[in-house]
């Protein structure tokens with residue numbers, strides 16, 4: 001059975017915030033994200049209170065055998081231009097096991113089927129080889145390199161921008177997988 005068929009997919013809720021905080025404060029995650037560290041639980045809760053009613057984003061949680069394995073989201077959804085920005089975090093204890101691929105496939109299918117978007121885009125820190133490879137494998141194209149675009153750990157770093165057009169996505173074998181949230 002395919003990994004996508006085994007995973008449960010839910011909307012992010014307050015009960016997931018402890019996991020999310022632990023992941024974001026883990027070096028295997030925070031070296032690739034650009035937030036202020038360490039994050040506190042109070043900051044995480046106030047972030048959640050700000051975003052929870054926002055109709056221009058969706059935050060998803062993936063579970064396998066009752067363990068949270070990944071979180072993804074679409075933010076800055078722009079219905080006029082058919083655009084949204086994608087993010088993903090995989091449980092630091094579960095990276096490299098296919099969860100990133102499966103949850104990205106789910107979220108892109110969800111985006112194009114449920115929100116009728118035309119394009120998903122995202123940024124990576126250029127040294128994030130694993131993420132860069134993942135996106136290329138799923139049909140995203142690198143659309144640019146943003147030179148010295150972020151100040152991190154005492155120096156400027158390059159960032160990559162990737163995009164997946166609906167037309168490119170339709171050519172991907174995973175685009176026909178059926179996606180629905182677990183109630």
Ligand SMILES: CC(C)(COP(=O)(O)OP(=O)(O)OC[C@H]1O[C@@H](n2cnc3c(N)ncnc32)[C@H](O)[C@@H]1OP(=O)(O)O)[C@@H](O)C(=O)NCCC(=O)NCCS
Nearest residue numbers: 029032088089090095096097098099100101130131133134
């Ligand atoms: C980047 C991330 C989402 C990838 O998810 P993952 O579950 O670790 O990756 P997967 O096991 O699904 O592998 C997907 C692809 O990534 C690439 N990959 C996986 N491990 C890799 C490694 N150690 N080195 C290079 N590429 C690797 C491969 O192309 C792989 O596809 P394949 O197995 O078919 O060859 C995850 O590692 C993560 O959350 N990292 C920290 C946060 C982050 O970087 N988020 C993205 C910011 S843009």
